[in-house]
Amino acid sequence: MVKPLSPSLPSAFLEAIQDIMPAHLSLDEFIAACQRPLRRSLRVNTLKISVDDFLSLAADWGWQLASIPWCKEGFWVVSPDETQLRLGNTVAHLSGLFYLQESSSMLPVSALFYAQESALLSREATPSPLVLDVAAAPGSKTTQIAARLGNNGGIVANEYSASRVKVLHANISRCGVDNSALTHFDGRVFGAALPETFDAILLDAPCSGEGVVRKDPDAMRHWSPESTAELAQTQKALIVSAFHALKPGGVLIYSTCTLNAQENQQVCQQLLDTFPQACAIEALGDLFPGAEDALTEKGYLHVFPQIYDSEGFFVARLRKTATIPPLPTPRFNVGKFPFTLVAGKDKDAVTLSANQAGLVWDPEQQQLWQRDNEIWLFPTALSALFGKIRFSRIGIKLAERYAKGFRWQHEAIVALADAQAPHAYALSDALVCEWYQGRDSYPDELPTGDEMVLTYQHTPIGLTKRIGSRIKNNLPRELVRDGACPQHGKQG
Incomplete structure (x- = not known):
């Protein structure tokens, strides 16, 4: 009987592992590996930033990264140490530039x-x-x-x-x-x-x-x-x-x-x-x-x-490699699909207004749908499934209609806003920390326009307005992080 060396590894489990482990591997090495701290790793989110650009930023931050051989966007974090920096609270993570993901x-x-x-x-x-x-x-x-x-x-x-x-x-x-x-x-x-x-x-x-x-x-x-x-x-x-x-x-x-x-x-x-x-x-x-x-x-x-x-x-x-006999047709009520396509002049008006706000999308890949006063963008590829199963959520909520126009939604800004739009405003490390901490900002150099797409490292992170000498914080409350910090580990 294999004697457990740790309460987390039961003896019956170790015996089972020993039975299936290839001959070139040893149980002692397995136990030793299980008792070592796990290496931290991340994956660059190429929907927001290229791998090369991220590596340049990481070098500026003093991070040492090692490539993960099975994922060209994946890296082990050699430094900084977790005691120096909590990666999940960094503004680069909160902005979606990378995803904390175990290498395997x-x-x-x-x-x-x-x-x-x-x-x-x-x-x-x-x-x-x-x-x-x-x-x-x-x-x-x-x-x-x-x-x-x-x-x-x-x-x-x-x-x-x-x-x-x-x-x-x-x-x-x-x-x-x-x-x-x-x-x-x-x-x-x-x-x-x-x-x-x-x-x-x-x-x-x-x-x-x-x-x-x-x-x-x-x-x-x-x-x-x-x-x-x-x-x-x-x-x-x-x-x-x-x-x-x-x-x-x-x-x-x-x-x-x-x-x-x-x-x-x-x-x-x-x-x-x-x-x-x-x-x-x-x-x-x-x-x-x-x-x-x-x-x-x-x-x-x-x-x-x-x-x-x-x-x-x-x-x-x-x-x-071939078609197989189908399963019995399920008996469940999907219910009426609660959305309708936005078409004609209404579609053109929504698209024009969105483009003026800096929101862009591929009309071949995305379709405009509406429910009551809500405007949504649904992936065209999924339209064939509508009415076949019930969805909890589809695509992204683009806007809500109101008397004076549209109220653009935060998730739409993050996914669709043009970081190079004329009214885009790039935030410094200090200002972006304030943004994710839910605080209004008072920059030394104010933007000229009233409404602006806020960006960090050329990626959109929110839509807001200038009110007098301050930038109003419109970050949804559930996204506020009191501990948000820049990449060097010091509060901005």
Whole structure:
């Protein structure tokens, strides 16, 4: 019997790990890796800033970054130390320039776009791809997908937990994603509700979390073989449903942040056995230099923490090669779709007014819809799904009509405003800290106009007005951060 060295690693768990660990890896190295602090990592949000521009800024801030080999936008943070700077409170993070994401968590989306730059999800092959993220909260992978797509096409981001939908929306909004729609379902409904609909699907399945013990020592507190077996049954149902929702020729990524074969290889094998003529593994050995160190015989990536000094993870890439018999048609009432298209002169008037306010969008990719006095921008690629399932939220709320015109919404400014507009006003480190702290500002040099798009590092962060000698703070109260600070760690 393996003796546990930490309360977070039960002996039964260590025995199970020892049974499945490849011969070239040792249990002692696994335990040592699990007990080391997890390296911090981030992903540059290329919807807001290029990687090269971000690296230039990071150098000015005194940050030392190391490239993550499987994600060209991903970096480990070598310095500054967490005691010097809380990355989540930096104005660059609050402005959406980067996303705090564990390095292994970047693998599934990298696998989704593997060898597809000129294939499945490219603009040339699929001008408006549809992607489903089955278990999307808190939004790490949804925002990563949106960035790789350049906000092209449409993403259905589903989250089963009601309490996490709000966090998912907050992260999507902060990062300037405008091609998503949120749903709140048990992921097992999609195969029947939307058969053969999506060009690509990511199923980052709910799991026992064996791989995240470095970040969360309590992750294994309720671990047991029984709970693992129960989760595996849910995962098998989820992957079958996802496969039904995938178009023939499409790619399904199955991933977990756990390590046992029951929730990983066996889940994939059940899908392969169920659809032997329609499902094929696409090996990931060439995904990045060093991928072979985590490659299984079948071509999956089984990442033990000591291999890349990261969290544990599992990633499989599966191709749907043929149509499969559909599931029974579900019996549920979607309800009447509560929006109508904005068309004709009204569409022209809204567009003109928005452009004058500095808001721009691609009319091929986005459509104007309205509900009562609300104006919304919906991804055109998702319009075929309207009336088929119920959405919690679609696209972005552009404006509210009122007697004198339109009241532009903060999420629309963050996603759509032109940072080079004539009335754009760039904030210094000190002023941007005041903005995120919810305080009015009194700059030495006042802008000339009354209304302005505020920017930071050439990205829009809000719309406000000059009132006398001050800039009025219009940041939504739920986004105020008392501890907001610049990148050097000192309050502005």
